[in-house]
Each structure stands twice: as C-alpha cells, then as structure tokens.
Amino acid sequence: MRISLTLNGRATTASEVDPNASLLDLLRDDLGQVGSKDACRQGECGSCTVLLDGRLACACLVHAAQADGRSVLTIEGLGPSEGLTDLQQALLDRGAVQCGFCTPGIVVATLHLLERTPRPTEAEVRAALSGNLCRCTGYQSIVDAVLDVAAERSDS
C-alpha cells in the first residue's frame, strides 16, 4: 500500500505500507517518526495524539489508508526548529515531565486546546486532558502549566 500525506507541512510518501497498518504504525515504522508513542492501541491513553486535518486524533485508531491525502501534525512538527514552545517550557518549569512517555501526546492535546480556547478554566483544561493518561505526575502540574501559558499569552 502506498500512502501520500502532508506530514508536519511536508509532502511525504510511504510505499509498501502494511495494509493493516494504523497511522501510528505508518508514522513510527514506515516514516521513523517515533515521537508519537505506542502504549495501548485502543485510543485510551492518548500517547499517540496527533492532529489530523487540524482535529485531535489517536493515531492508533486511524487506519493508515485514512490518512492518505490528508494533513498530519505530530509532536515533531509542533515546536520551533530551535528551542521550545511556551507550553513545552511551562511543562518543564512546573515539573510536569517525569518519565515523559505521555508528554508528546499531552503537548499536542493542550496546544490544540489553547488554540481553540485561549483562556481555559481549570475544569476545561482537565476535560481537555482527560483523554491523555499520565501515570507519573497526578496531572496537577500539567494543568498548572497550561494555565500558566494561557495567562502569559493573554498578558502579552
């Protein structure tokens, strides 16, 4: 199976893709983009969260063929070429990164939240994160990092 998509803004083609592959398999195994993590394959943990045509999706639940001709944004495409986004920096400052396995998915999900809802309440942040499991932090530091960024962005 041959699949062409726009990955992080660049036209990308993969050939000989396993017909059973998910978008996550395509990203990790065929395209070598391993920033999106594989932890449950059931859309429960959010470790593989990507933007598919601007909408949040668990890459493990999307068939690779469904991504053909579409635009996919992953953790690899979200940051500036040098340095970190304000959200990534805030996660570090708040101690919201421990093992870090959930972090790429959480960065994608929360940047998406802040684009749509620039000044979320704590309840809105928690609701937006509810599809991303984190086993290390207990979430509060992640929530606080997102609220910090929202406050800083609205001040500037």
Added chain:
Amino acid sequence: MTVTTETREVGGQVGAARRHRDGVPKVAGEFAFASDLHRDGALFGATLRSSLASALIRRVDVGPALRIPGVRCALTHMDVPGRSTYGLEIPDQPVLAADRIRYQGEPVAIVAADTPALARRGVAAIAVDCEPLPALTDAEAAILPSAPPLHPDGNVLRRIEVRHGPDAWLERSDLVVVEGSYELGMQDQAFLGPEAGIAEPTPDGGVRLDVATQWLHVDRAQMASSLALPEEKVHLSLAGVGGAFGGREDLSVQIHAAMLALRTGRPIKMTYGREESFLGHVHRHPARLHYVHATDHEGRLRWVRARIVLDGGAYASSSRAVCLNAASTAVGPYRCPAARVEAIVAYTNNPPCGAMRGFGAVQTCFAYEAQMDKLAGALGLSPVELRLRNAADEQDELPTGQRFGRPAPAARLLTRLSQHPLPDMPLGSTFSGEAAAASQPGDLRRGVGWAVGFKNVGFSAGFNEHSTARVRLDADDSGLIATVHTAACEVGQGLVTVQEQIARTELPVAAVHLHTADTGVGNAGSSSASRQTWVTGGAVRDACRAVRRELVRSVCELAGCAEDDVTLDLDGARTPESTIPYAEVIGGRPVEATRVFRPPRTEALDDDGQGDAHFAFAYAAHRAVVDVDAELGIVRLVEIATTQDVGRAVNPLGVEGQIAGGIAQGIGLALMEELVLEDGQLRNGSFTDYLLPTSLDVPRIRAEVLELGHPESPYGLNGVGEPPTIASTAAIAAAVRDATGASVARVPIRPEDLVAEREHSWSP
C-alpha cells in the same frame, strides 16, 4: 498542587528546585524510549504465552512456525543455554516453561522474524499440546496442607511469625477490643512505556542489551546464568524508561531477546503490547488481612494481633521481601507493647506478584488504619486524637523489636495536617458531567478520612545494600567538567537531575555530564524502595569528594602550598600566590575516582520475628475529603492533603512530583484499579478495562513538605517515592466510611459494594 515549602535557588545544588535534566528532549518528543530504538538489520522477537493458568505441557512443536517464510528462529526451554530458571530472590521461574504451566501468560516459546507481524504469526503457528489442570487461585486454600503443591517445597513461599511482648500482656479483660477483616485487590504498575529492548551479539561471544529496567546488574546476573555466559560478556545499557513503579524489577524481554540474538547472530528487538505487558510483569500482591486491636480506656494500644495473607502468584519474584515489609509495618507508626503477627505469602496459579510502589506497606496500612478508626469510634475519640495518643516516638519499637529511631515524625505530620483548613468547595461540586446528571443532591454525602503510613527505605534484612559511582574531572577553558557514571536507572523520578545537583554541591564545576547508566561501572542496586537518591546519591557524593581531594593535592604539588591554602572556585584553584586555571591543574590527565556507598547495616529477623531489619523509615500523613453519592455508590475526591517528611528536599520540584504522582496511584488503588481474575484468567488486560485515574479523577493536592533531616543519610535526605502511595489509599477509604457509614473493608471501593451494603443495611 499547593506546596508550602519555600523554593531555593542555590546554583543548581542540593536543595534547589531543578527542572528534569531529560526534560527538554522529553517535551520535544525526541527522547528515545526503549520501544523507540532501531537497529538496521534487526529481527523482531515475539513470545508465545500460555492461555491456561495451570497445565501440564506434553509437547511444544515449533516446526509450523519455522515453515513460515521470514520466521528465522523459534526456541523453547530446550534451547536455554544455561540455568533454566531465573528469579530475584529464588530462581524458580522458568525462562521458558518446560513441563508445567503455572499462570496464564507464562512464556512457552520465542520467535524471531523479519517483521513484528511475522513474529506474531510464527508464535500463533506453534503447536502446544497441554493437559489442563485445576487452577489453585485462592491464597488461603493454597496454603492448606491438602492443597497440591505448585513448587517442590509447597505453597508457603514465606511465613513470618512475629512475637513481640510477653504472652501475659495479650489478655482481653478491661480493654477496648476491635476486630476486622480487610482485602485488597491486585493493582498494576501500568507504566505507559511498554517493556522493550534490543539485544545484539558482541564480538567477544557475548551479548549487548539496551533495555528499560530498574536494575541493570541483577538483570545481568540472571541473564548470564541462563545464557551460560560469564557476566563480563553480558553488557547492559539503560534505554529510555517510560515509568516503572516496581514493575521492571523482574526480567521481561532480557533473556529471551538475548537468546534469539545469540542464536541468529542478528540484533533482536522485542516490544510488548499492552496486554502482553499486563501478563509480562509482576503486580502488587492482593492481600487478606485479619486484625484484632486492643487499647486501654484512654485509647492507648496494648496489643495487636494480625494475620496477613498475601497472594504471591505463580513464582517468587520479590515476595519474600514484601512479606517482611508487611510483617514489619503491621501495626503502623504506632507504639504498641505487644504484638503477634503472622505474615504469609503463598504460591498460587495467579499471575506472579512482586514489587510495586509501597511494597507490602500499602496492604498493612489499609488495614491498620481502618482498625485505628474503629478504635476511635469505639472510644468516642476523633481519628486524629486516637492516632496522636499512639504515634510512635524514636524510642518506641516496631513489632519486630527495632526502634523507630529518628525522626519518627508521625505525631508531627498528623498535627500539621490537621491544621490545614478543610476545602471550601460546596458539596457535590465535583459531580460534573454524567455523574451530575445521574445524581440527586439529596443522596450526596461528604466525608473526611485520615491516615498515616510509613515504610522502610532501601533493602533490608542483611542485604548487601550499596551503590557505586565513578566521577571523572576534566577541564577546559570553561572550567571543571564532571562526568558522573553510575548504573542507577532513571525511570522518570529525576535521578539524573539529583546526581547533577550533588556534583554541583561537591565540586565547583562548569558542567556535569552524566554517562548513560550501564554495567560498565559497579552495581547501583534497584531504582526502587525509595532508595536511589540516598544510596546512589551517597556514592556520587563520596566519589565527588574523592576527586576533589585529588584535585587539591594536584594544586598543592603545582603551587607548592598546603592543602588548607587552596580554595576551589568556579574559575580556578585559588592559592596564596595566584588562581590556577583548572585546565592547567589537570593537564591531560583527568582525575577519576570510584566509590561504593553503604548505608547502615541491617540484620535478618530471628525466629520470633525480632531484629533490626531496616536502616531507615519514611513517613507521610494524608487527609482525604470525598463526596459520595450513596445511592449510586459513586465517589468523587474533593481534595487530598498531605504532610510528608522528606528529610531534606534535594530537588523540591522532584519531591512535589513524587508526592502528587504517588498519591494518584493511591487514588487508583482506592477507587478503580484492579486486575480482575477469574480462575487465574486475566479479564481486563487493557487500558480500556483496567481503569487508571485521569485528570478528572485526581483532585488538587495540598502538600506540605517537612525537612526534618535524617541523621544517617547524605545531606539529611530521606526516601520520598513510596510514602505518598501508602496512606493515601487508606485515607480515602476512611473518608468514604465517614461519608456513608459503610464498612469499606475492601479496595478498590466498587460502586456496587457501597450500594449493596446500603441496601443490606436497609433490609429488616
């Protein structure tokens, strides 16, 4: 999280709040976890696991797998080059099952193929001829003399009897006596990063393994035995670890991947899927505990009797040590002149149980704290008051006869905790979304619960407890550069950050490099038991001090001055004559030192269960506030407040993370997390069915960190990682009891249990 310690910035040294050293690649998605590793030319490994919990194996035929094009190798127990079994404490677990299956998920054969999908096809093609046997899945039944033995020495994996205080003190007359039975389900570590590694043959005839683990050297020792290789030909290096919590202390892919690599001569990558991860690592021991507590009429404990039965599952893992912890902590951080404790861990046909955060102390805390609340109720005392009357001082003794020692902060933690105001959120405000729609305001009740927990830090009972660090000093125009090399595993807890802080505390360095943890340096012990900052931190400190002394001697030789005349500044060594740049002092000869750090010695328990088995204890107190819909059995957390003595917060940001994350796991055990087994068969081995706390389940945590200083540790620090998980579960259970009047004798608290008890209490 609201934290009330002050944050200090002192040049990245011990005590400064420091961001995770690995944080930048982790937030950028560039950090390589074990499952992200790639090798050109690698084959992919897969494991055939038993679908039965108990069976005799008649024949395993890998022929059909080998006939699939692209399947390169399929191995069984006949192909294990060396010792056919492995294990942390007792080598009782087959590398690959030979004639007997003892749990569902037990590995039977391994396959290497060109792709992961082909490897799975190969596994599916292997023909196994089995005779199913009845599964022995009840720990109490398994230890009856009539039960069929699952291992040659029977099903009692360990039994500890603790006899503390004379028999005459155990009378009942004129005492307040309460009794209760308690049960805990099987919790899983549920780390997100799956078990994974890459094994490669090395030119010396050995094997190299990059793997996610907690303890490189114990992996190596077990691998070497089963591979029939000398240890120096088994090279391990730590790959990125996506959480551990005890579940990576036992082997997973290690021997299997190495066997396939040695047989095929190719690199082998193995990664577990989620269901295989649930089957492929040990779990927290389910437990049944029966307690009788007796106090005088002022509420002072006179004696405790306890019987603790832990389900160890099919193989020993670290069960013997878990049993020791359960026996040691059986009464809690309380003064009690007499105790009789029987702690048993049994072999069954359930999945093997071993290390998980809290390690035996979680189970006892749930039970003894329930008993303390029962006593408070019987005596008409508040839960806090009863605990304060019994809180142990440093001179008091555990039931094992060991003194609690300094700092023994139970009373202080509880007093501080009780001074926090209760949350002002209105009743029911946490019932949002679907729960709010279903709940009637009149059914909502608020409850407050208290618990104090404690646990030993580090390895106990005479274990050769130590860690090793090598520190090298180089210099360039920027100044001194330290390279710290240990085998201690960063599993997300922030150990690499702490090691850098210690180096910056001891040495005036411009930069600190951390060598990847590997077996090229001495044993560090496991990243478990809340021990690594203490023990490896101590080794790093001592190695830094050794290279510092060496550096000062070099300066003295160069400048012809006395050691007392030398001051080491960031920009160079200052002597009475001049400041000498470090590049000049060191020249081309880096200064290097390796040091082994040992905490105080411990001893095994004697036949009466008496002995100084532990070198330190760590404590935390928790207060849970819950709202419960008593009609629907739904529990929502309003707040968890905690006070914890951390000795000294080496990295306050890391301490906060351990506290919040540990509490989240305590919440999981209290309210939702349980591996459900029926006849030894796992019914919920997925993240869809094994429920983990989400951002909507973990409330805001109010944490107060006390730094009381431990007298025998480096920098006065104490273990931090486990105490948050110990008493948080017990506090939530207490809060639900307070809200509903239900007995809550079992965790996780299932809605149907609360509803059933309510309906039962209404029946005539």
